[in-house]
Amino acid sequence: MNLYGLIGYPLGHSFSKQYFAKKFESEGLNDCYFEAFPIASIEQFSTVIKENSDLKGLSVTIPYKEQVLNFVTELSEEVKHIGATNCIKIKGNRLIAFNTDIIGFEQSFCKLLLPLHTKALVLGTGGASKAVQFVLRKLGIEFLVVTRTANLKDGYINYTMIDKMIMEKYLIIINCSPVGMSPNENASPAIPYQFINSTHYLYDLIYKPSKTLFLQQGEDKGAIIQNGYEMLLIQAEASWKIWNLD
Helix, strand or coil: CEEEEEEECCCCCCHHHHHHHHHHHHCCCCCEEEEEEECCCHHHHHHHHHHCCCEEEEEECCCCCCHHHHHCCEECHHHHHHCCCCEEEEECCEEEEECCHHHHHHHHHHCCCCCCCCEEEEECCCHHHHHHHHHHHHHCCEEEEEECCCCCCCCEEEHHHCCHHHHHHCCEEEECCCCCCCCCCCCCCCCCHHHCCCCCEEEECCCCCCCCHHHHHHHHCCCEEECCHHHHHHHHHHHHHHHCCC
């Protein structure tokens, strides 16, 4: 049996489990199975590995994309650079961390990118945010990371610092936080939406709901909007390729 899985907490109705279950059925992969492992603490990761000897690969989601690196044996070059993983290949005793959020975000994000989109606000500081920042640097897009903390470092600002001038300069706004995710659909990142217009591009890594309040408020102002569903599809297939490389 070839077992694949997902770690995170909470998981609920995970995209990965549904996606791979359909994939295995449609492609006749009768010896492949996918299981969700909702672990309340990263310390439970070792137990998941020990109790599931058939595991060949794991997807990693909130809140463990950074914490799990303390439990793997090898890091890809991208993971060494950004310090976050969403894909672990298991080969014997080797646990190798990769990041397919990078390719998923880049390919979906660039489709709607316009020449005027040269500066971005990145909302959130977690593992997904690190992958987004990696892609923005690659594309030569200047960005500021927006955080709720008062302890700011270079390139970071607080939500309270976002004013009309910043909104006019930073036409890309990328939500890498869980704010607005189901079942909290009535929440949205605390930015001044009144300054959004048709020149803005709002991208939300959240895929459920398909149109978050963040995106809805952007659309109401005429902005380009994109959710994270296509990113998930791309990164899932990229992870599958990695898991099955010799």
